[in-house]
Amino acid sequence: xxxxxxxxxGSAPVARERLQILLAHERNARSAPDLLDTLREEILEVIGxxxxxxxxKVLIKVDRGKCVSTLAVDIEIPNGLxxxxxxxxxxxxxxxxxxxxxxxxxxQGAA
Amino acid sequence: MSDEKxxxxxxxxxxxxxxxxxxxxxxxGAALADQGDKVVVIDFDVGLRNLxxxxxxxxxxxxxxxxxxHGVAKLPQALIRDKRLENLYxxxxxxxxxxxxxTEDGVAKxxxxxxxxxxxxxxxxxxxxxxxxxxxxxxxxxxxxxTNPEVSSVRDSDRIIGLLDSKTEKAERGERVDKHLxxxxxxxxxxxxxxxxxxxxxxxxxxxxLLGIIPESEEVLRASNLGSPVTINAASSAxxxxxxxxxxxxxxEEIPMQIPxxxxxxxxxxxxxxxx
Amino acid sequence: xxxxxxxxxxxxFRARSYMAFVLSPQPPIIEWLADLDATLERSxxxxxxxxxxxxxxxxxxxxxxxxxxxxxLEARNIRVLGIEGIDPIDAGAKxxxxxxxxxxxxxxxxxEPAAASASAPxxxxxxxxxxxxxxxxxxxxxxxVEGDVTVIGSVGSGAEIIAGGSIHIYGTLRxxxxxxxxxxxxxxxxxxxxxxxLLAIGAHYRSADEIDASLRRGPAQAxxxxxxxxxxxxx
Numbered sequence: 001x002x003x004x005x006x007x008x009x010g011s012a013p014v015a016r017e018r019l020q021i022l023l024a025h026e027r028n029a030r031s032a033p034d035l036l037d038t039l040r041e042e043i044l045e046v047i048g049x050x051x052x053x054x055x056x057k058v059l060i061k062v063d064r065g066k067c068v069s070t071l072a073v074d075i076e077i078p079n080g081l082x083x084x085x086x087x088x089x090x091x092x093x094x095x096x097x098x099x100x101x102x103x104x105x106x107x108q109g110a111a
Numbered sequence: 112m113s114d115e116k117x118x119x120x121x122x123x124x125x126x127x128x129x130x131x132x133x134x135x136x137x138x139x140g141a142a143l144a145d146q147g148d149k150v151v152v153i154d155f156d157v158g159l160r161n162l163x164x165x166x167x168x169x170x171x172x173x174x175x176x177x178x179x180x181h182g183v184a185k186l187p188q189a190l191i192r193d194k195r196l197e198n199l200y201x202x203x204x205x206x207x208x209x210x211x212x213x214t215e216d217g218v219a220k221x222x223x224x225x226x227x228x229x230x231x232x233x234x235x236x237x238x239x240x241x242x243x244x245x246x247x248x249x250x251x252x253x254x255x256x257x258t259n260p261e262v263s264s265v266r267d268s269d270r271i272i273g274l275l276d277s278k279t280e281k282a283e284r285g286e287r288v289d290k291h292l293x294x295x296x297x298x299x300x301x302x303x304x305x306x307x308x309x310x311x312x313x314x315x316x317x318x319x320x321l322l323g324i325i326p327e328s329e330e331v332l333r334a335s336n337l338g339s340p341v342t343i344n345a346a347s348s349a350x351x352x353x354x355x356x357x358x359x360x361x362x363x364e365e366i367p368m369q370i371p372x373x374x375x376x377x378x379x380x381x382x383x384x385x386x387x
Numbered sequence: 388x389x390x391x392x393x394x395x396x397x398x399x400f401r402a403r404s405y406m407a408f409v410l411s412p413q414p415p416i417i418e419w420l421a422d423l424d425a426t427l428e429r430s431x432x433x434x435x436x437x438x439x440x441x442x443x444x445x446x447x448x449x450x451x452x453x454x455x456x457x458x459x460l461e462a463r464n465i466r467v468l469g470i471e472g473i474d475p476i477d478a479g480a481k482x483x484x485x486x487x488x489x490x491x492x493x494x495x496x497x498x499e500p501a502a503a504s505a506s507a508p509x510x511x512x513x514x515x516x517x518x519x520x521x522x523x524x525x526x527x528x529x530x531x532v533e534g535d536v537t538v539i540g541s542v543g544s545g546a547e548i549i550a551g552g553s554i555h556i557y558g559t560l561r562x563x564x565x566x567x568x569x570x571x572x573x574x575x576x577x578x579x580x581x582x583x584x585l586l587a588i589g590a591h592y593r594s595a596d597e598i599d600a601s602l603r604r605g606p607a608q609a610x611x612x613x614x615x616x617x618x619x620x621x622x
Contacts, residue, residue, distance in 0.1 A: 011336035018338060022169045026206065056185035064170040240526075266525055269543040273524025316561070318522050318541065 017066075025064045036062050036071050043073055053077050116149065118229040120222060121361075122251040124275075126267030128238030130259045131295040134331055136235040137165045137340035138354040139255070139361075144199035145342065146358065148230040151190065153221075154204035155247035156237035157213055163203045166193065167338025177205040180217030186224055195343055200229075210243040222250045240270065245278045252281070253289035253361070255322060259296045260308040265316055268292075272319065291322035293357060298327050299372045310370065323357030325350050326371035405530055407438040407468055409489070412456065413445050420459060427463060434465045440486055444472025450479055457483065515552070522558065523548065532569045544584065550574070564609075565592070572611050577621070581607035591616040 028034070040060055047053070057076035063069060123136045133156075140152040154162035157177060163169045174189035179202070186202075193199035202221075205212065225232050236247035248254060254275050258268040275288045282288065294313060301307035314321060325331075330348040334341040342351045349371055356366050412419045427433065441457070448456065457467050469486035470478065478485045515534035523529060523538055525545035532551035541558035548554050548562070551569035556578040565587040567574030572589055581602055585594045586609045593616050606621040 011333040014338075015336035018164075018167075018169065018336075022164070025170075029207070056188065059188060060173050062171060062173050266544050269525040270545065273527045273543075273546075276521075276524070315559075316541070316543070 021064065021066050024066075036064070036069060039071055040073065043071075044075075047075065051077055115227055116230055118151075118226045118232045120226070120232045120234065120250050120252045121255060122234045122236055122248040122253075123255045123257060124236035124244060124248055124271050125238065125257040125264070126240060126244075126271040127259070127264045130257050130264050131325070131331075132238075132257050133161045133165050133235050134335060134340070135255070135257050135293060135295060135325070135354070136162060136233050138334075138342045138351070139358055140231070140233045141193075141196055141199055141340040142342040142351075142355050142358045143231050143233075144193070144196040145346075147198065149198045149200075149228070150231045150233065151200040151202060151225055151229045152233045152235060153202040153225075153247075154235050155213070155243050156235065157204045157243060158206065158209040159237070160204035160206050162235050163191075163201060164338065165335055166201055166340065168193070168201055168203070169338070172203045172206075175203045175205040176221065177208050177212045179221055180212070180214055186221065195339070210237075210241065213242060213246050215246065215249070218246050218249065240274060244271075245274065248275055248279050248288075251275070251279055251288050253291065255291050255293050255361075256317070256319065257293045257295050258313060258317070260294060260302065260310070260313055262308070265308065265313055268317055272317065290319040291361070292317055292319045293322050293325065295325045296327045297324050297371055299370075321368060322360055323353050324368065324371060325353045325357075405438060407440045408434060409440045409442050410460075410465070411442040411445060414447075416446065416448075416452075416456065423463070438468040439465055440489065441467045441470045441483070442472045442489075443470060448473075448477075450477045450482070453477065453482055517550075523562070525562070530568075542583075553577070563587075566609075567611070574611075576609040577607075579606050580604060581618075586616065586618065588616055593618070 025034070044058065053075050059074040061070075061072040061074070121139075123132050123139070125132050133154075136152050140150045144150040152162060152166075153176060154160050155176070156162075160175075163172055168191050171191050174184035176189070178184040179186055179189050189202055191201045191203065193201065202225075222232060234247045234251065237243040256268050256271060258264050272290060275290060276282050279288050292314070294310060297310075298307055302309055310321070310324060326349050328341075328348060328350045330345045331341050331350050334344045337344060341348060342354050345351050346355075353369065353371070356369065359366055410423075439460075441460075443453065453470070453473070460467055467483045469484045470482060471486040471489055473485070475485060517529070517531040517534065517536045518539070519529065519536070520539040522540035523542045523546045525543040527543075528547045528549070529536060529538075530549045532549075534550070535552035535555065536548055536550040537555040537557070538548065539557045542548055542556055542560050542562045542564070544561040546562035547565070548556075549565045549568050551574075552566065552571060553574045554564045554566045554576045556564070556576075558578070559580040560576075560578040560583040562583060563585045564576045564578070564583060565585075566576045567589040570589060574588055576586055576588065581598075582604060583595065585592060586598070587593075588609060588611045591611060591614065598618060602618055602620055607618055608621050609616060609618045611617070
């Protein structure tokens with residue numbers, strides 16, 4: 001497990017990074033509604049315009065990262081009917097802040 | 112989630128804060144899942160959630176217990192499956208609401224629904240004796256009382272044990288909640304020098320069966336930093352082995368109690384690094 | 388500052404918990420009263436002298452009807468200590484006080500009459516002694532003014548035992564023990580191991596720091612000698 005070796009020195013840096021990401025999102029959520037929440041609402045609304053589905057058949061997965069967050073929306077649509085041009089699961093690019101590590105990467109699929 | 116199950120409901124409680132309820136919930140839950148049982152851990156600390164952090168799922172929380180209680184989401188939508196152990200699920204608490212958002216009815220319904228789908232439901236109680244703590248214990252079949260060998264912790268644990276015999280559904284039906292003592296943060300050298308309450312002292316005061324003794328260890332801190340319970344991250348470490356033994360005792364196995372000692376700690380330090 | 392101020396004593400308020408029987412009338416009330424009468428026939432005076440709480444949550448009675456029910460119960464020698472399960476608006480000055488925060492709810496068996504000859508009157512077995520066979524936990528309060536309390540187990544720090552008679556603890560006393568609470572100056576306190584916070588008999592008390600350290604961690608007995616609370620080691 002390479003991960004184990006990498007953090008042999010100390011797990012505090014990992015902890016610090018996790019906290020930075022987490023608190024950035026939580027502070028954001030307190031001042032302004034979570035972008036991912038808004039996107040989720042709007043995506044469901046758009047899909048709902050073209051096909052009807054049960055609200056509880058919607059599985060949503062998020063992964064909030066430092067530079068990139070992933071939103072995955074999984075909907076069971078009855079009779080296998082899919083609206084044109086949309087195939088589950090749906091991935092969305094959500095850049096949070098400018099990364100020093102280069103351009104944000106498009107993430108697709110479940111988290 | 113097809114075959115019907117009938118879960119055993121555990122509450123991990125203490126009264127006192129900071130004694131290791133959440134880390135123990137995560138470690139025990141992971142240990143049970145590792146043995147093949149289907150486990151859900153529920154965070155009852157509304158407003159100050161920590162179980163997601165300790166399990167490394169903090170970035171994946173979409174819906175929480177409060178959302179489910181208020182009908183905003185269904186249970187399957189809120190459950191977060193662990194990426195390392197497929198049998199382990201988390202139902203996180205809300206970070207923005209507070210304990211008033213928990214309702215007795217709501218919690219009852221959630222537990223009832225989870226009972227048919229899991230082998231174990233482990234409720235991580237908040238500190239204190241108010242609503243969050245009493246609701247976390249309400250449906251418990253058994254309780255794990257996490258205690259540090261320290262006077263305040265012992266007294267608070269005694270108080271909580273008293274509440275388990277009055278504020279639970281089982282108590283109201285005239286039955287007894289099974290109580291298990293988990294001594295956490297045991298320092299062998301401080302105990303040897305009489306600087307810390309001994310196991311016997313704690314057992315004599317609390318008078319409940321001992322489930323396990325978890326030694327103070329840097330492995331537990333590391334696990335927390337990394338977001339991976341010690342029973343996953345360092346399964347052969349002393350605290351992890353103590354947690355595994357505890358789960359086996361929970362399931363009825365009789366295992367002789369290992370009292371952590373100084374020399375064993377040294378051996379672990381020497382050979383622990385070998386496991387990679 | 389006049390001497391008047393020195394004569395003033397401060398009022399102390401305390402909270403205590405008591406155990407009470409709960410009667411939970413079910414509509415129709417007439418039938419419920421008939422059932423109650425049948426129970427009282429089998430066991431005369433079962434409720435006499437015991438505090439009874441009235442749980443009206445299954446009924447919707449007007450304040451007048453509640454008053455009538457209380458009177459019907461008084462006629463049967465049942466004195467209502469308090470009422471729960473009604474709208475606070477309906478509670479009135481003429482009715483017993485509103486109760487809040489009731490815990491527990493275990494069923495109590497009403498004993499069947501002894502199937503013995505009527506010649507010898509059966510002496511009513513009044514519970515003059517309360518036996519507790521589990522540890523008393525911190526924060527719990529045991530109050531039994533009718534007589535002695537015996538605990539098989541320890542009494543935790545922050546717990547209290549208050550007895551009208553004597554207190555016997557077959558374990559370690561870490562909390563409070565108050566015997567002779569109803570004025571019985573001959574009440575005593577016995578414990579296997581004394582590590583308590585306070586001992587009291589009647590109005591005379593001593594807190595832990597006023598008790599000789601040599602008495603701790605061993606069997607001890609407390610009693611009243613005139614107006615002095617005496618504590619000594621046993622054996």
